[in-house]
Amino acid sequence: MLQPTSDASHDNWSRWILEQRHGADGHCEREVGVEITRYADRVLDFAGLRAGMTLVDVGTGDGLVGLRAIERIGASIRVIMTDVSARLLQHAQARAQASGVSGQCTYLHCAAQRLDGIADNAADALTMRAVLAYVDDKPAAMREVFRVLKPGGRFAIAEPILRDEALEVCMLRQLIDSGSIDNSDPFFPLLLRCRAAQFPDTEEQVRALPITNYGERDLVRFAIDAGFTDIHLELHIDVKTADCVPWETFLRMAPHPLSPDLETILQTRFTREERDYLEVRMRAMFESGKQPGASRIAWLTARKP
Ligand SMILES: C[S@@+](CC[C@H](N)C(=O)[O-])C[C@H]1O[C@@H](n2cnc3c(N)ncnc32)[C@H](O)[C@@H]1O
DSSP states (O other): OOOOOOOSSOOHHHHIIIIITTTTOHHHHHHHHHHHHHHHHHHHHHHTOOTTOEEEEETOTTTHHHHHHHHHHOTTOEEEEEESOHHHHHHHHHHHHHTTOGGGEEEEEOOTTOOTTOOTTOEEEEEEESOGGGOSOHHHHHHHHHHHEEEEEEEEEEEEOOHHHHHHHHHHHHHHHTTOSOTTSTHHHHHHHHHTTTSOOSHHHHHHSTTTSOOHHHHHHHHHHHTOEEEEEEEEEEEEEOOOOOHHHHHTOOSSTTSOOHHHHHHHHSOHHHHHHHHHHHHHHHHTTOOEEEEEEEEEEEEOO
């Protein structure tokens, strides 16, 4: 499972943010934009950002949180945007230039575990939205956050908790393997193969992969171990029926940046017959509008003493 693909112009991260997150559908892109701007605002509220501060936004992606901070606070703040994707940093820079705020921004190509280029005690506030989930050494990243913050500086993160999705796929595998599901219906084994391309399907893999091997309590522990105080975490779980996007858009979407999109899974992992059968069943479920989906996000904030 989880076999990221690549082409000349995109890396996995840029492909997801610029295409697969919204299925390259303009209407869906605007709706996603509204939702993630709400998330960015919440992260910035938790970070306690004020005029004159220097903000580090780690794993900035297309610059969502960093540029929103400038929009909210104005010309007095400075934003350091970091990312492992050079393509996304270029994209964030182009957005900053288009908004006329590039002079307030610095761009650093580095991993969260090694914030090279940022001095000790340099930042008043630090944000990470949906980044730590993909970092293999989360405690090391938390120590870097501590290092670059000034005493009294605050960080705020919002991380998806994807473990439950993966455990549901593991459970489906167990039910199929134990014969608890009627094997005369080929749908569930096909569905399992599809879901196993998006999430780990064994508990060993769940424990091994960075995106699923932690929960909200681990985030609190990492913050304590790094030396933070005034630690506060809220886990928000929202379950709702999927917003109705066209099936063709849904086919081009992936649930997270390390997953192939559904179309690629169907085309590369199934025979024509299997694909036709699976797609008819999945599409009927999807278009019924009755399929509940859950989002689990851990919001953590803390202060460097
Ligand atoms: C889901 S996106 C979130 C982007 C952005 N923070 C936002 O709120 O839209 C994950 C981002 O983390 C970046 N990333 C992945 N691994 C990273 C690492 N080890 N260190 C820093 N950034 C990383 C990716 O390039 C991508 O931009």
